[in-house]
Amino acid sequence: MSIPFLKYRMVLLASMIIIVPFGYVVRFSQGLNPAWLPDVLGSIAYEIFWVLLFAFAFPKISPLRIAIAVCIATCAIEFLQLWKPPFLQAARKTLPGRLVLGNTFVWADFPVYFVGSFAGWLWVNFLRLKVKGKNTPNS
Helix, strand or coil, rough: CCHHHHHHHHHHHHHHHHHHHHHHHHHHHHCCCCHHHHHHHHHHHHHHHHHHHHEEEEEEECCHHHHHHHHHHHHHHHHCCCCCCCCHHHHHHHHHHHHHHHCCCCCCCCHHHHHHHHHHHHHHHHHHCCCCCCCCCCC
């Protein structure tokens, strides 16, 4: 493993460490106006986190493919909120279940998922350019 490759993974990790608290702060803040803004910014941070996580876990996969897969997966999870079997309802009652699965289907979330995945793709591409080296994974 080369230094640029290791540096790339470290900046992805640092980015995740930054985006998680940011997402929680904006999601649960009460001072942002309009009232829908915390939910939108929190969802964008959520998408960015997943793109960063998968880029960290699979650094040789194209960031574009990762961003598309994350967007499709989160859209599928949104549709999954329409399904209310007891095991999913039980999972949604826990904090991790609520954070990952959500609990209310909202059509307006879909554009936000696209924006967040796109922002994650931009972020990962920016990081790749900053640490570009011979052994950095290709786009």
